[in-house]
Amino acid sequence: MSVVSLQDKINAAGGNPLEMMRQSQVGAYIFPLEPEFTNWRDEQRSWRETAVLFDQSHHMTDLYVEGPDTLRLLSDLGVNSLGNFVPNRAKQFVACNYDGQMIGDCICFYLEPNKVLLIGRPTVQNWVEFHAKTGGYDVTTLKDVRNVENQGRRLTFRFQVQGPNAAEILERVNDGPLPLIKFFHMGEITIAGHKVRALKHGMSGEPGLELWGPSELYAEVRNALMEAGKDLGLKAAGGRAYATSMLENGWIPSPMPAIYSGEAMKAYREYLPARGFEAMASLGGSFVSDRIEDYYLTPWDMGYGNFVKFDHDFIGRSALEELAQRRHRKKVTLVWRDEDVVSVLASQFQKDPAMRGKYLEWPASNYSTLPYDRVMDDRDRIVGLSTYSGYNANLGEWVSLAMLDEESAVIGSQVTLIWGEEHGGTSKPVVERHTQMAIRATVAPAPYNATALGAYREAIGQAAAR
Structure with missing residues (x-):
């Protein structure tokens, strides 16, 4: 067969x-980068005591969706309200099946009018891509898969700099004060003479920014960040430390896709x-x-009950309306x-x-x-x-x-x-x-x-x- x-x-x-x-x-989810750059104990301590650089350029699946029906597609699939979703904002996007059980969650970046980027483990991206291709939506999609599937060819680099010294390190590379960026909003800073996009967000729950830009700038931007943080205790986190960051911030990376x-x-x-x-x-x-x-899990099991908004019709809505009345x-x-x-x-x-x-x-x-x-x-x-x-x-x-x-x-x-x-x-x-x-x-x-x-x-x- x-x-x-x-x-x-x-x-x-x-x-x-x-x-x-x-x-x-198959074993645990793979983070395809060096296991340790120093040692994982000091790398864990750095996000609390000094600063850490998380390299997220390799292990996540990126899905770009663009076209007049982009927001309609997301609204039809996501439990989230998109009423105030505008460019330069981001959301933790949650998708469920027809019975209100979670397919997964990811971060949705609203890059520009009618263009978004979904980033995370591939379950939600696959679900969105399926509906984009089969649901009659006026959109196009482009998937940039994780390194273990694409032999290392990525469109962008993605770093997070976090910890008590993160702001000072980022001000150094920016050659001046950072722009005021609200939580889950986006802006720009300058690194090594290049404009890079920045999201106020953090994997370890510590202050800092998530930064991204074209992959050809990967080494130049990374080197500039590490040099700027050299005397401030900045450490690059290897795969072993990175795999534990969710234990402090409480994010469950991968529910069973329903x-x-x-x-x-x-x-x-x-x-x-x-x-x-x-x-x-x-x-x-x-x-x-x-x-x-x-x-299978519900949004409430995962701590996402407050993300569920019944101000729009979406897959799983009727089931979630019933589940909302139950204990969780x-x-x-x-x-x-x-x-x-x-x-x-x-x-x-x-x-x-x-x-x-x-x-x-x-x-x-x-x-x-x-x-x-x-x-x-x-x-x-x-x-x-x-x-x-x-x-x-x-x-x-x-x-x-x-x-x-x-x-x-x-x-x-x-x-x-x-x-x-x-x-x-x-x-x-x-x-x-x-x-x-x-x-x-x-x-x-x-x-x-x-x-x-x-x-x-x-x-x-x-x-x-x-």
Whole structure:
């Protein structure tokens, strides 16, 4: 049987997308840059203590949409209101399926009238591109895929400079005071004699700007930034540190795309390629269900409930109107109990490999594209899901992002997550034989960062309300 689409691949797996993803041979999401430029501990500390340069030029998919129907297309697909969306603004764009379950989220840049740029992991971009091509919209699209798919040929560079010293570094390269740019607004600054666009935004929750321009200026701009920050403690973050930045800002990078079931989504599954992100993604962790719908998430699960606006018609609206009346899980941070983490680490010295806990990779312990661990209360009931996890040198703690039932999401509450997979693990090459181990955890806010919990978090709420 010829397997060319996601639907073909599901059919080849006996119609079971969960088994397809559990046995996928792909590991965690790849950040194709140097793992470390100094060491990941100092690189993590730099975004809190001095300044960090995040290089986002390589790992995200960019989709340009241009034409008279650009905003109509976005309005038809996104839960967000576009009523006040104008050029030089950006939004965290959220798309759902017909049942109100999330396909994903990304950042949408309004570059100029009737032209936007969608950036992030490829799930939303693929969904928008499908409708742009099949929905009769007067738009054109241009996709600039991540480096692991395009052998490194990108249209733009993209850097973030963040931390307490970020403003001074950016003023140095700009040869003067920075323009006043509001949160999720865009402006311009000068670097090495070149005008580059700037967005007020931050991955680590610290102050700074996101900068981008033509890829041919990549080295010149990067060198100018690093030189300007040399005596101010600026460090370039490698892939290992970058993969943990969401643990402080509370952003869950990749929910399970709610596309693998339902007749309404079949045409889309037939459109997606058999070697695309959605078809290759791996599912890992201790949460196991026979229903793929149990892995789907709503905007409220992800902390995006305030993004949902019923001032326009869009795919999933009627379902979300009903869901809005229900109780929802709440996004939190789980702070893992030190001694239980140590027990997992100590178990690596068991002589019998089957008695060792699933290895905790430092600093990011995600080993699959879609991590789903079950979280239990003191009565051994499943009360939520734990996702991305890792060690943070700023905190001196192992933490994870999670979604818990309301009664268990109380700050300071105690829960237990189960680390490792059932039956000794699946066939993924990143999964060694192991035994599941319980890790006690304390519920903390998400984001788990003093800056993000303050003014940064307030700005996110204000931007979402517009």
